[in-house]
Structures are given as C-alpha cells and as structure tokens.
Amino acid sequence: MAVATQTLEQLCINSIRFLSIDAVEKAKSGHPGLPMGAAPMAFVLWDRFLKFNPKNPKWVDRDRFVLSAGHGCMLQYSMLHLTGYDSVSIDDIKQFRQWGSKTPGHPENFETEGVEVTTGPLGQGVGNAVGLAIAEAHLAARFNKPGHNIVDHYTYVILGDGCNMEGVASEAASMAGHLKLGKLIMMYDSNSISIDGSTDLAFTEDVGKRYEAYGWHVQYVANGNDDLDSIAKAIAEAKKVTDKPSLIVVTTVIGYGSPNKAGTAGVHGAALGGDEVTATRNNLGWEYEPFVVPEDALKRFRKAIDKGAEAEADWNQRFAAYAQAYPAEAAEFTRVMAGELPEGWQNALEPVTHKETSTRLLSEACLNALAPALPEFLGGSADLAHSNMTYLKGIPDFQAGSYEGRNFRFGVREHGMGAVLNGMALHGGLIPYGATFLVFADYMRAAIRLSALSQVRVIYVMTHDSIMLGEDGPTHQPIETIPSLRAIPDLLVLRPADAKETVGSYEVAISERKRPSLLAFTRQGVKNLPGTSVEGTKKGGYVVVDAANPDLIVIATGSELELAVKAADALKAEGKAVRVVSLPCWELFEEQTQEYRDSVLPPACKKRVSVEAASSFGWHKYVGSEGAMVSIDRFGASAPGPTCYEKFGFTVDNVIATCRQVLG
C-alpha cells in the first residue's frame, strides 16, 4: 500500500501505529501489539466522539478515557501527542520508558496530564471506569438543573482479553450492569492473543454473552482493522442506549501491519526488531522516518485543539448561565471539583469525641456527622453495611433512578469496590469511602496499592480489626493484615483507640488530598482514655500516659491502648516510671520532626513493650532489640472474642508480666 493510496484516515491510523512502533523500538521495551491493532478504534473514538480539550486536560466536563489494557500505553501517548496535549511532546515519546520521562511503561495519572487513571495491573481500569461513570452520574444528578446540563460526559474504555479474564473486572462489570450506567462505553479489543499465545489456551468463554448476563448492551464489530464506520456506528448506538452500559466487541489483529508477527503473541510485549519494523513500514506503505508524523495527519489530529477549545468555551458559557441561575450550586460545584473542603467541616466531628462505644460505632457516628457537612462524601460497604456500620442515615441509596444517593451497595465485590473507589476519586468532585472486614483487605489489596500509587483520597473503612471479632475464626481474623498494609508506601493506616482518636483519624483521612487512608476499627466496645487526643492522633504518635524519665515505654495502638494504660497504672503504683505511647498511624509519626519523635520515644529509653493484637512484623522498629512485643504470630482461632483475647495474651496481667520481663 503506497502512501498515495492511503486515505487521510489511514494515514492518521498509521501515524498512531508508527509512533508506537518507533517508541517501543527505541526503548527496546514495550508493547507494540495493542497500539497497532487498536489504532483504528482509538482514532474513531478520539476523532469522532471523545470530548476533550488538549490545552486543558483538567476541564471538568471532558469525557474520560481509560486504557485498561495499560501495557498498550503507547496508544494513549500517541493520541495525547497527536491531538495536541502539551504533556506529551515528540521528545517525550522518544523518552518512552526512560527514567524521569512523561511516558512511563504503563499509564500513570500522576505523571502525565491527560491520563485519567493508572493502569497496567489488568482489570483495574474497568473498575476505575465504573467509578468514573458513577461519579458522572452522581454529580449530574446532584448538580444538573432543568435546561442546565453542566455535568454530561461519557466514560470510554479500551480493554483487552487480559482485563476480561480478571475477576476485578467481572465484579465491576456486574456492578455497572446493576447500576445501569448508560454513559459507560467499553471497546473490547478482541484479538484472540494473550501473552502465552492464543486465547484458545485458556479463555474460550463467550464474553459478549457474559456481559449481556450482567445487563450490558453488547455489540460486535467484525472487522476492527479497517471498518471505521462500523466502529463509529457501534459507538453512536451505544450512546443511544441510556439505561445500560455498553460493550463493543471489536475483532482486531494484534500487531496489525507486521507481516511476520501480526496475530501472534510475539508482537504483544516486545519490540518488533529492526527488520520487522522495516517490513512493517513496507507492508503499510509507510515512508516516513521514525517519529515523523506526516503533516496532513498531524493537521487532522490537531483539529482537536480548536474543537476542544470550542467545546470548553461552550461549556464555560453554559456554566456561567448556570452560575447565574444557581449561584450557590455553581459555587459548590466549583468547590467540590477543586477538591477543597468547606470551612469548619471538622466541627461536625466534635460531638463524636464525647461518645463511648466500639470504634466501628464511633466511625458510624463520624460518617453520619460528616455526611451533612461534606456533601461530596459518599460510599458504602461490600455487603457488610450493618457490620461495618457505614450507612449514612436518611440518605438514599445510589441506585439506577436515584443517582443522587450517597449510600453505595457494592455487593460482595471487595476488589471491584476498591477499583471503583479509585475511579470515583480520580474523577474529581467526590470523597469516596468503601468498607469491609479488615481481613478482606487481602481481596482488594491490588486496588489499595493503586490508591496509594495514584495519589487519591480514598478512605477504606475496615472493621473487625483483630481476633476480638471472635467466633468467625481464623479465616476472618486479621493477624498480618495491619503490618502488611503498613508496608505499602503512601498509604496511611490508622488504628484509633477511642473516640478522640477515631475523630482524629477521620480528620486526617478527609484532609489528605493526595493519599488514601485505611482506618481499622474494632467490633468490640472500647473505653475513652484520658490522655488521648485528636491532635496527637494527627501526629501519628504521642504520649498518652507520661513519665518524665521513663524506665519503660509501652507502645500500643487501637483497642490495646487500654491494656497498656492499665498495665502502666499498675506498674506506676509500684514506683516504676512508665510511659504509654499511642501510635495510631506509623506513617504520620514518621513524618514528624526527629525532635518530636525523640520526645515521644526518647532514644535513651531502650526498654520498650509494644501491645497490638496483630503480628509483631515491623514492630522491632519501635521496640528495638531490648524490648518485647505482645502480639500474635500465628493464625487466630474460632471462639468468643474475649476468649481469644485472653488466650492470645491480651490481658493486663500479661502486659504487666511482659513489662517486668523487659525491666529485668
């Protein structure tokens, strides 16, 4: 095919392909197969449908695009560059996958403007997209007024076989079908190849039928390589179906254009190699040097700049009209989309400091106090609302027909929930929370990690935080869960001891704009302790019971702080100088000055005992080599909570005995 015979559209599509090929080739690393196969659908989507302004990637009413098959990121970088985003220059593309570049090996929202979500771990993007679509539906229901559709955009996804094999995507898709998210449109790049070879090896289900079972509208495009009009027709049709999310199964050839590697796993995740690049150039009639985009093609792509500017200008005008008609709503919309908190929002939490009950019920009180103060605060549980105590009273459910609702019913879909929360947060305008039993953090750990990596304010409300949950037994009792979560970078893990610390934990979680927080709450009742404070909690660690020159420091978190205080009281009665330190959040404590940390944990005092109903893993950092830990380094057991607590050594007597041992 000589260039002369290429239509302008073919020229554009091949521009996408060769930018991707050349970038991968230069990096000698990456995934050319997907961009080569999915270039036509991406072109049609961006050229004919996607609403975006390259010069303002943050325009709030833009359509959201998610490349769930994140390994194919050169597709996305190519589109961003070609359509005129400043975030991806041709030099950035030449720096693909290099240290410090704007074009990392998988799309990262925090690195590249125009990338909405961080993908790569397969399936997550589907969940993110469901979250984005939820956010749109909610904000539209909340803010739009008759004649004023200020929130009105679509969420588009390109996903591959890998995403469709992942359970997290299944969970999210089931949720989306239930919620009838009509503005979610996914294009499934069905190329019948995964890393190990043909999908016949492992993946022979009827994907379209499965999505129909979830309640999706499903269409097929038989020739996704050439038939641009059928792709366009399917997208247009999908937009018309307003009460179901849409899946468009687009049959493509992976690595389209490569004469020897197209349609094989060999083109999935490695550079084509010089000879095959040449062969592909010849095969597609591509006469341009590496990284050269033909002028005609670039001109066509760059029409997006004017088109985007117009679209945003139109929206700005419409928003101005809205602001005139509904000034309060417009101000509120502007506030929530900027992620700013209203003045004095913390005041709502103060009354909770006077309550005394389990921290999960204190959490419930916080959630319900925050709900009126922060209308952007919303969430729910993975089918454990009445155990996690996460229901916002008097507020409707978020359901098809009541998208203004703020109580979410995520179903028993922890992993899907996590991915959805990330999408909700990344949309902007919302502060989402999700809940389950602490031990089931394991089910959604990949999504929690992505909350941290993506720098989003997602709040994980995790109850039943120790063996004190009792009879459900070792499958439900967290042991290593808290330590393993503390190990995740940029995640705040908070385990408050009582009412003041619970309030402090929520203050932290809501205030953190670029970090997720995971809050661990008790099932059982706890006492309010003298010496605890909201302010101390916000520092991550602080002195609860003081002794000027302590012989011994007892460090505890959560429900075990009471044991520490009682043990200290007993030892002090004997004349020992014992200090008690509450350490509800290690990460925040580590961020305090060395001076503050040393004032709380004086390095000179090496006799230290930790008390936490969890694995000792990690505690040596604070306890040192001369200390001891009251902890559980085995799986739990099925018995009433207090029995477990006692049998595993969580008694005042045992804490005292351990302290005596350390004191020598």
Place this chain on the structure above:
Amino acid sequence: MAVATQTLEQLCINSIRFLSIDAVEKAKSGHPGLPMGAAPMAFVLWDRFLKFNPKNPKWVDRDRFVLSAGHGCMLQYSMLHLTGYDSVSIDDIKQFRQWGSKTPGHPENFETEGVEVTTGPLGQGVGNAVGLAIAEAHLAARFNKPGHNIVDHYTYVILGDGCNMEGVASEAASMAGHLKLGKLIMMYDSNSISIDGSTDLAFTEDVGKRYEAYGWHVQYVANGNDDLDSIAKAIAEAKKVTDKPSLIVVTTVIGYGSPNKAGTAGVHGAALGGDEVTATRNNLGWEYEPFVVPEDALKRFRKAIDKGAEAEADWNQRFAAYAQAYPAEAAEFTRVMAGELPEGWQNALEPVTHKETSTRLLSEACLNALAPALPEFLGGSADLAHSNMTYLKGIPDFQAGSYEGRNFRFGVREHGMGAVLNGMALHGGLIPYGATFLVFADYMRAAIRLSALSQVRVIYVMTHDSIMLGEDGPTHQPIETIPSLRAIPDLLVLRPADAKETVGSYEVAISERKRPSLLAFTRQGVKNLPGTSVEGTKKGGYVVVDAANPDLIVIATGSELELAVKAADALKAEGKAVRVVSLPCWELFEEQTQEYRDSVLPPACKKRVSVEAASSFGWHKYVGSEGAMVSIDRFGASAPGPTCYEKFGFTVDNVIATCRQVLG
C-alpha cells in the same frame, strides 16, 4: 405440620435444620439461614449421590464436597454428624464456635475430618472445587486403565450469592468451563438475600446465563425447599453431562421454617433468638429438645456408614485387581496419594547448581529437572509462562482432551489460580505450582493466605522480584510485596541469590508437606557466589563471607547478596572485619536453634546493614537500632532495570558508604 405427618425425608431435613438452629442458638453466634434453606439440597446430595465413607474420611476415591458458602458450616457439621463421622459428635456440635472445638465458625480442613477445604472468605470454595476437579481429571487420566477406573469421583459444591459476586469465583468458573470439567457439579443456593438485604440492592445479573457464557451446563430447580425429586433429577442430569461443569440454580428461602425471619437478611448471620426458635419449632412441627435427633432420622442418615463401607470395600477390591494388573502404577498411586516423595528426588536438582543465569531461569531448570523425578509435580502460570519461565518442556498442556498434561494455562486469573492450586493440593496426589509476577501476589493474596492457613504444599513461583524488572514501572515493581508476604503466618518466603540457593529453595518447597512456599526470582542475571550453599539455604540464613569477630554484618537476600559480598570484599581489603549473611528465608531461619541463630548473627555485633531491593519494613528485626538498611521506601519508577537499581542506591559503592556510616 405435626411430626406424624412428616415423611421420613422431611424428618431428616428438619434434623439438619434444627441441629443447625440449636448449635447457633447455644453459641449465640453463627449463620442459621443457609443451613435452614439448603438442608433439602444437602440431604438429597448426601442421601442419594455423595460417595463417601464416614469411617474413613480420607478414602481417596470419595466424592469431594465443598461448602463454598462457608458461613453456613452448621450445614456441613450437621451432615458429618448425622451420617456418622467420628469427627463431629453431638458434643462437638454443642461446642460450635468455642475455643478448641472441632466445629469452628467456618469449615477448616485442618480441624475437622470430612471437611475438604477451608472456606469462609467468599468465592474461594469455587476455586478450590475447580482444583479438586482438576486433580480428579488428571489423576484419572494418569492412572486409570481400560477396565480399571480407580479414580472416578465427583466434586460437589454448595455456594451462595456471595460466592457468585466474588471475582475469584468468576475466574475459576471461567477456567472450569474452558477445561470442560464435567465432574464438577455446583448447587447455587439462590435465596435472593445477602447480608445487607435483598440481592436486588446490588446483584441483579443473570447468573445462569453468565455460567452458560463460561461454557457450563445450567439447570434450574424452582422450588428448592420442597421439591426433592427435582433436585435429584437435576443432579442426575448434571452427572450425565460429561463435557461441561454443571451449575444447578436452586431457588430456596433463606431461614426456611422461621415464621418471622425466613426470607430476610435477619436470619443470615445471627441466632434466631429463643422466641423465634420456639416459633420455628411450632411452625415445622418439631417436638424434639435441642440437639435431639429423632431416631428414625438418625437411622436413615446412618445408613451411610454401611453404604460407605461397602463402597470403599468395593473400591479396595477393584484397586487390588488394578494392583495386580499394574503393580508399578498402583505403588505409584499409593505413594502420591500419601504425599510421599520418591527416594533421591533431590538428586535431579544437583546439575542446576552449576548453572549461572537469572534465578527465574534457574527456577526453570529446577522445574524441568523435577518434572521427570516427580510425576506428581505440575502447574503453570497466569499467562506469563514465557516470563515466569515455568513451562515443563516436552510435557503436554492440561486441557480438555489431555488431562494427563501437566502444563497449566491459568489465564490472567491470579486469584482464581491461587484458589485452584489450594484445591489441587488438598485433593491429594499432586504437588501444584502457580506463577505470576511477584507484584501480582496482591491479586491472589487471599488465596495465598488460605494456602498457609489450610496447611497445603502449594508452590508460588514469583518472578520479576524487584525494581530490576525495569521499564514496566511502578505498577509492576514490587516494593512492599516481599515484606508483606513475610508477615503471613506459616508461609515460607524464599528469595534465593544464585543457583545453589535456588536449588535449596526448591528442596525446601517440595519437602514441606504442610506449608506453602513462595519463591521470588529475578528477571536479571545473577552471579554464582562463593560461600552460598543448598544446606545453608535450607536453614533460612547462614554465613556466606566470614569474619571471626565481625565489626559489621551485612545481611542480604536474592540478587543483592552479590552487592553485599562485593562491598564486604572492599571493606575487608581495608582491614575491616566484615561478615556477610545470606537470609533467603526468614521463617526457616527463625526456626533454627537460638545457638545457631546467634552463631550467624552474634548479638554482640550490633553494627549491621541490610541490603534488599524492597521496602525496609520488617528489617529492623535483624538490623537493630544501630544498623542501617539499603532499601526502597517509595514506589518504583519506569526505566531500564540497571538505571532503577543505581538510582535507588543498589550499587556496591552505596552499600560500602552505608557500611562506613554504620561503622562510624
């Protein structure tokens, strides 16, 4: 309904119900709803179909039963007791959910004979069942001979709405459909109630259609409360379909029989309460005291004892005939089902100690050396066979039509893979392994935890174990992964440094009969180091470079051991007494005597430096308060591996500098 009017079958079914009700009531904790609703299907299954011998729960050719909805465990305990298992006496049932009882809050294979797998975390049981059915299919293909069906049993499952919402079950079901596991039969207790209320709140998909899309045979029983014959007919029909797994959607009423709570979420997870128990007794015409089973019912149930003995005797006879015709195969079958290893199996690994390459390629060499030595060794990757290097060369794939194959194509279904591996191991006769990138341990962490809790020999082969994987970037680079896995009780985490340590790691993993092992391997090449050893590896930690009275100890794992050795060499050249300790497996090291541990890490030497390309979380245990850690306490970055390594401080120079700092 007076007792007189009850048929014997109704009497039996109500016996199940009231044992469950009474046990939950006495414990004041538990889940009566499922046992009450699913009692009819359980009765039909156990009475008319299930092949088992109560007096020998370990009979190898028994049918396997999995209660994936593990919270309904009183159903299973009731069945075990009623049909005459010694493991669950009436006193055990009275001890439901109490400390040390045989009847914990969720079914645990390691506590209760007759319980095949540990369930409770929802969806896992479906994956386990797929693994059990895979094991049956493989062993049948391997051992059966014309006229000798010594392996010929079914895997039955009862699962609920919760299981069907979980992605892990979706992944496993897709896998089972692909593999055409005809002897897997699941009964879906469709009661339209989950914990938070009606499934209308969150779960409105067409489950049957979804399973059809997976390639399952799907049937419906409209009245699962009374219509025993329809249940039986459906099971019989399912058995006839040999090329598809079967789902039977059985519509039931949760808490059937409770006049005020049946059909509500209130009966799911709490005792009925005295009044409602009385009302239920009246409603079902149940005149017996708590824990009393009517004699006629017990007699009917206990027929299982003779029936089971006969079934096993018949099998024993058939196995004797098999042993006569195929003595070698019979001996081999007996060996593998006992989980015993053949004499001298380790010898196969010796040649690998002389190779020098990346540890993932060394792992490949070990896998391929073990394959002929251990015919029960089998597994595969979650679509990364060519990255994880897990393919057993010259051995067929395990696929429909080649169940004798030992190479598994799990697809991009990490979580499903983990749950399937647990089932394969729990079946007996197999030593399964599964592979993915180390960072994606997060996707299957809930299954890994259950491997440990269930005490199974599952081997996780995890490659690309650090930032040295390079360009794929932070989504793919493990940072906190290794520490977070070390935190799991009873899981061996092994990170070998070179050929000898890789061989040692496989020796450990294969030898451990009751613990899972997770092996972390490099993408990049490593050097064989003088001083490493297979024996040292098996101790978890040992001295690699010695210094009699060390001034400083450098402790390292995996690929960083080379940096430690080089740094030590440089410092020794300056006259410093530096010891290098390799610590490939913390858990094994902790199991050595105090004397041995002190000989490796003398307590007197407090100047210590750790080197591991991972989070420092947990390292204070070995490094102490005077030491330092060369580690990464942030997310990684997209760049070539060597660039990442250098930028994050993994250079000999930086290790030396850190050592100097510690030496002062």
